[in-house]
Amino acid sequence: MASKQMLIVAIAAAALAVAFLPGLVVASEHVVSDDKGWALYVDYTAWAETKQFVVGDTLVFEYGISSHNVVEVSGPDFLICHQTDNAVVRTSGEDRVALDKAGRRWFFCGIDNNCENGVKLKITVLETAPPAPQPKAPLAAPPLSNPAGKLQARFGEAAAMVTTAAAAVLVL
Numbered sequence: 001m002a003s004k005q006m007l008i009v010a011i012a013a014a015a016l017a018v019a020f021l022p023g024l025v026v027a028s029e030h031v032v033s034d035d036k037g038w039a040l041y042v043d044y045t046a047w048a049e050t051k052q053f054v055v056g057d058t059l060v061f062e063y064g065i066s067s068h069n070v071v072e073v074s075g076p077d078f079l080i081c082h083q084t085d086n087a088v089v090r091t092s093g094e095d096r097v098a099l100d101k102a103g104r105r106w107f108f109c110g111i112d113n114n115c116e117n118g119v120k121l122k123i124t125v126l127e128t129a130p131p132a133p134q135p136k137a138p139l140a141a142p143p144l145s146n147p148a149g150k151l152q153a154r155f156g157e158a159a160a161m162v163t164t165a166a167a168a169v170l171v172l
């Protein structure tokens, strides 16, 4: 019986540890524009604004190779959709770009007038992920969108995991 209780405590501790692990441990993979892929009629500026790119992350371009490619250039060339002779051109249809250093990166599609028609992406890669904002006390009925609300939601998840784990152990 004692060992079963210890097991429950161990599982609870593990669940809490997982729930509160800082996000910076995990490198992210960003599929460009998510479901829409690398294609026409996507607002890449809006997409990039919803993402956080950090050194160690990977950018993935998914597209049909007959319609698109991925040309990487400098900022000035990006502005005028100019493909230089030394530009990096990727053509696999599923290009994985390692974000190996901090700073700006510029990509566009070099086929037809796709770049002029908006198939172009500018991102800023951060050295490290900024620290998560700290919850402030007192907590006066926080809306779910603020950090304290998220923390509480996370705690709720952890508690649910612990409950599930404990229930699983008790039926053994």
Ligand SMILES: [Cu+2]
Pocket (backbone or CB within 6 Å): 067, 068, 069, 109, 110, 111, 114, 119
């Ligand atoms: Cu294209």
